[in-house]
Amino acid sequence: MNIPMLDLKKQYQDLRIDILEELDKVMCSSQFILGSNLKKLEQDIANFSNVSHGIGCGSGSDAIHIALQALGISDGDEVITTPFTFFATGGSIVRTGAKPVFIDIDPVTFNIDPMRVEEAINEKTKAILPVHLYGQLSDMEQLSIIANKHNIKIVEDAAQAIGSKQNGKTVGQLSDAAAYSFFPTKNLGAYGDAGMIVTNDDNIAEKSRVIRVHGSKPKYFHHVLGYNSRLDELQAAILNIKFRYLEKWNDLRRQKAITYTNLLRDRLGTTVITPFEEQGNYHVFHQYTIRVNQRDKLQQFLKDQGISTMVYYPLPLHLQPVFEGLGYKEGDLPQAEKAAKEALSLPIFPELNMEQQEYVVMKIADFYGK
Structure with a gap:
């Protein structure tokens, strides 16, 4: 018997007709960037996460990076996180100019150990970046208490955790911002790279939207250094179909x-x-x-x-x-x-x-x- 880690071929066969129909609509529309499919996906994922805003990005890695930048994390800052995670977690911190501060994990859940977070906080600490590893939320209640006490931010790396909950609350409700990945292997996967930031904070949402288009607002006028990181219409159309399931x-x-x-x-x-x-x-x-x-x-x-x-x-x-x-x-x-x-x-x-x-x-x- 041959058993793969994930069978995307079977999933595609079940959705093939619907996917091809929607992709044809996108091709015929000639609207490939920041169109109606992305707008729908952003709103649906935001509603699903019980927050006000969804901001589509080019990848889950970019979603983390842009969220941190939108929060003002920059040179000389420190961000507390876990070492037991995919590289993008630490890499995104460094890309802002900040320093990742790694603390140990809870051996039972594999997630960041909140009991070790507070001792790592100093005057340079600006945020905590927990990772909801394998699909289970970190102890957000305890992390929120610590963050509020020290007036620091929380960005959730929820790349593996779309749909997860803690005491009835969802990803994004429990922090300043959260980052999803729609990498093909994820529970909700695109057919290429894609990601999204979700947040209740209007200011973070607005800054994230600007950063993802080279820091441009209005078009061709740049007040911050941003990136080209947009979730395109073809991927959004695929994700809109998959999201139903x-x-x-x-x-x-x-x-x-x-x-x-x-x-x-x-x-x-x-x-x-x-x-x-x-x-x-x-x-x-x-x-x-x-x-x-x-x-x-x-x-x-x-x-x-x-x-x-x-x-x-x-x-x-x-x-x-x-x-x-x-x-x-x-x-x-x-x-x-x-x-x-x-x-x-x-x-x-x-x-x-x-x-x-x-x-x-x-x-x-x-x-x-x-």
């Missing part, structure tokens, strides 16, 4: 996650540590990530059995060569470093069936002699 797909991902957890616990007991969903959270399981011993050997074994897996992420940001100048060394953030050696993401997508999941668990059990 997002809640259904997220619910299916949650069902697959429950199935995995039950099968793994029944077959392997405590040999495998399954994902933990914090009370009050609605985890959308962008990834279903287990913790195991002999992770790399297990991954190779599963590959030999036709099962795709991924390691998110094999080297924490504080140990990446590009950030060597920040002065971190191995052992500084032990929980993130340990997770990088143990975390393994299994195939999960709405179309995954029971037979495939049983096969994955059976082969994991075979590896551990269970």
Whole structure:
């Protein structure tokens, strides 16, 4: 049996007629940039996030960067974040001229440990950038208390977490701004790069819209240094179709996650540590990530059995060569470093069936002699 991490071909076949029809409309309209499809998507995603504004960008990475710049983060500032994340989180901070300050993670959720945030705050700290890893929100209630106490901002890296909730509140409601990614593998994925900022703050929204068009307002008059980062009409048209199914797909991902957890616990007991969903959270399981011993050997074994897996992420940001100048060394953030050696993401997508999941668990059990 061959099981991919994600089956976008099956998803496309289900939506093919609708997608081709909408793409043809865009081609016939000759409106490819900042048109009606993007306007609809921005409004729908904003409504979905229970905020006032959606600002489409060229990628999730740009969404983080532009949101930080719109908040005024610049040279000499510091932004507290997690090292256990995709590079864009730290890279976006550096691109503003600010310094990323990495603190350790909660070993249960993989998210930033709020208990360690306050001790990292100083007079240069301007923002906290939590990452809702694998589809589960960080402890936003505690982070908000800390941010309010010290008068600093919060930008959520919600690249993997569209649709996730915490005590009934959504991404974007819990911060100054949040950044989504619509990379093709995401729960709501385009057929190329795309991203969006969501916010309730009129000033952040306006600045973000200006920054994404080279800092131009009105056209050809530039008061800030911006970028070319626009979510184009073709991608917006695709995302408008897919958005209709997002809640259904997220619910299916949650069902697959429950199935995995039950099968793994029944077959392997405590040999495998399954994902933990914090009370009050609605985890959308962008990834279903287990913790195991002999992770790399297990991954190779599963590959030999036709099962795709991924390691998110094999080297924490504080140990990446590009950030060597920040002065971190191995052992500084032990929980993130340990997770990088143990975390393994299994195939999960709405179309995954029971037979495939049983096969994955059976082969994991075979590896551990269970």
